[in-house]
Amino acid sequence: MNENTDQELFYLRVRQTGNEYLVAICDRPLLGETICEGETELFVNENFFGGKLAPLDDCLKEMSQATSFNLIGNKIVLAAIEARLIHEFAVLWINTAKFGRVGHVMFVR
Numbered sequence: 001m002n003e004n005t006d007q008e009l010f011y012l013r014v015r016q017t018g019n020e021y022l023v024a025i026c027d028r029p030l031l032g033e034t035i036c037e038g039e040t041e042l043f044v045n046e047n048f049f050g051g052k053l054a055p056l057d058d059c060l061k062e063m064s065q066a067t068s069f070n071l072i073g074n075k076i077v078l079a080a081i082e083a084r085l086i087h088e089f090a091v092l093w094i095n096t097a098k099f100g101r102v103g104h105v106m107f108v109r
Contacts, residue, residue, distance in 0.1 A: 010059050013051030023066040024049045025059050027073025035102050037094045068108040077103030
């Protein structure tokens with residue numbers, strides 16, 4: 001049995017240009033969706049977030065090495081807070097009709 005079958009998977013995309021190491025991660029159900037609250041609108045673009053499916057441990061490792069990362073989704077945002085990669089006050093919470101409250105983070109070292 002594959003040990004990853006019961007693990008939560010996230011969309012993970014890594015881009016490296018020179019010394020910059022950008023990581024984009026989103027919760028699976030959000031890819032391709034538009035998150036809206038009032039005038040705040042965020043499209044979870046497949047070209048930006050839609051990389052490989054990866055388990056949480058891989059995502060946390062990539063975030064720890066990144067010069068910047070962009071997260072969307074409660075599961076990945078809360079995991080980053082628990083791993084002490086971001087502070088809870090750094091999260092933009094967007095209240096949506098479709099998904100409820102959704103966390104978004106943009107982090108730059």
